[in-house]
Amino acid sequence: MTAPERVEHPPDAEALAFLTRPGLTRLWTAARTRLERNGLQPAGTLKLDHLDAQEREALSLLLARPISGRTATVRLPDLDSRLRASAVGRGLASTLEELGPPLTDRRAVRDAAAAERARLWSTAQAEVEATSLSAQPWTAQWLEEIRRSGTLPRQEPHTATTVITQAVQTLATLFPGADARPTPASWGRGELATRTTGSAHGLDDGTLLSRWVLRGIALARDVEFPGDAPARRALWRMASVTPDEVSSTVLAYGLRPIGGTWREAALRERADHHMETHVTLRELRALRLEMPQRTRVHVCENPRVVEAAADTGRTAPLICTSGSAATVVLTLLDALAATGCTFAYHGDFDWPGIALANRIMQRYEAEPWRMRAADYEYLAIRTRTQVTPQIALTGTPTEAMWDAELAPAMDALGVALHEEAALDLLLEDLG
Structure with missing residues (x-):
């Protein structure tokens, strides 16, 4: 018994x-x-x-x-x-x-805390391994700095897991691997926060998540961690993140949407007066960008093309990427594509220009606009004949998805050509 x-x-x-x-x-x-x-x-x-x-x-x-x-x-x-x-x-x-x-069983508390720390770090490492951050040279230091700070274990377990997971996902979005699907070259901070946290305010100043993400950006860019609000905004911009929806704009010209609000009427009036327009992301969200079916929209890389089109009274719709496929640029092009617009693209004949052209052409099935090997060879010969100073082509060669002969021709001649070299030809096409 x-x-x-x-x-x-x-x-x-x-x-x-x-x-x-x-x-x-x-x-x-x-x-x-x-x-x-x-x-x-x-x-x-x-x-x-x-x-x-x-x-x-x-x-x-x-x-x-x-x-x-x-x-x-x-x-x-x-x-x-x-x-x-x-x-x-x-x-x-x-x-x-x-x-x-x-x-209080302090030994049990210590053991539970140690187990929770181990679980959190296991979660963090697993999240990193599942993303492009696993290939980043600064990721290990970023995790170690978070571990040494002691901030993570002081959070409620669910909160700690959520924040470290969102931090990894946010940084992986900003620093995708070479094989990642195309993402915007720049983000509005609210847009990025919505993408990775579900809340437009998830990356607001003062949050633990924003501090950890900024620490990762600082390590990735090899700069000091910011100590004040202006420095934090500057660091966000170093990762191509704009803190709001009005700072980043897309340069447009000749847009004549058929919507009936004053916003669409303002665009039509500016087009009639041959005036360019800088459109913010916030404005794009309110615009009804319905265009006549099969409207052909030309897309360029450099603002000088828009300026010249306005100066010479050209009438064709023209969008400028300003050297990058920023979120606000893609938002406008997406809206135009949704109404049935077709696109023709021209950019710089250098390797970053070819990479950007690949993204635009692939995303929108855009036609090359004087961007084939023959166009490049003609311009290269013309600039040499005109005794124009030559810019050496540098960087890693990038194959042009629309013309297999373009990259070899550029590599052979070794000359980089900016859009201005083709400006007269582009203006002819803009009517």
Whole structure:
């Protein structure tokens, strides 16, 4: 037969009055500290020094042995047994619970915290390994800095997991691998936050997530972590993130949408007066960019083409990427594509220009606009004949998806040609 479980009852009033006498206060304080460190087990020995008469008397009665000196040694197993056998009728841990606040198993707390830290870092590392960050040389330092800061374990577990996961996803979005699907070259911060956190305010200043993302950007760009708001905005821009939806604009010309609001009417009026327009992302969200079916829209890389088109009164719709496929640029082109517009693209004859052209042509099935090998060779010969200073072609060769002969021709001649070299020809095409 198994022994019946011992049921501990609260001490009676007389026993409780004895336990709470001032002469035992130091004993209970020391015992509480030791038990909380020992996993709530009554093990080890306490030494109480400089005892006064009141303490010696109380300890003598409690331990059932005379305490006459200024120092007393108390074995916690003996104290536990003594309490159980006395009128108190319960062990040391239960007695301390009765006398004061609940005991904290600090060893268990430490073990749980260590396990939680291990789980969080395992989660973080797994998230990194599943993204393009695994190939970034600064990722290990970023994780180590977060670990050393001690910030992560202080968060509620669900919050900590969410924030570290979102930080990894945000940085992976900003620094995609070579084989990643095309993403905007720049983002509005609210747009990026919505993409990676579900909330447009997820990357607002002062949030833990924004600090961790900025720390990753600083490491990626090899700059100091920003100490003030202007420096933080500058760092966001270093990662092609604009803090709002009005700072980033797309340069447009000759757009004549058929929508009936004042916004569409303003674009038509500016087109009639041969005036270019800088359109913000916020404006694009409000515009109804419905165009006549099969409207042919020309897309260029450099603002000088738009300026020249306006100066010479050209009428064809023209969009400028300003050297990058920023979010606001793609937003406008997406809206035009949705109404059935077709596109023709021209950019610089250099390797970054070819890479950008690939993105635009692939995304919108755009036709090359004087961007074939024959066009490049003609311009290269013409600039040389005109004794125009030549710009050396540098960087890693990039194959043009629309013309297999273009990259070899550029590599062979080794000359970079900006759009301005073809400006007269482009203006002819713009009518």
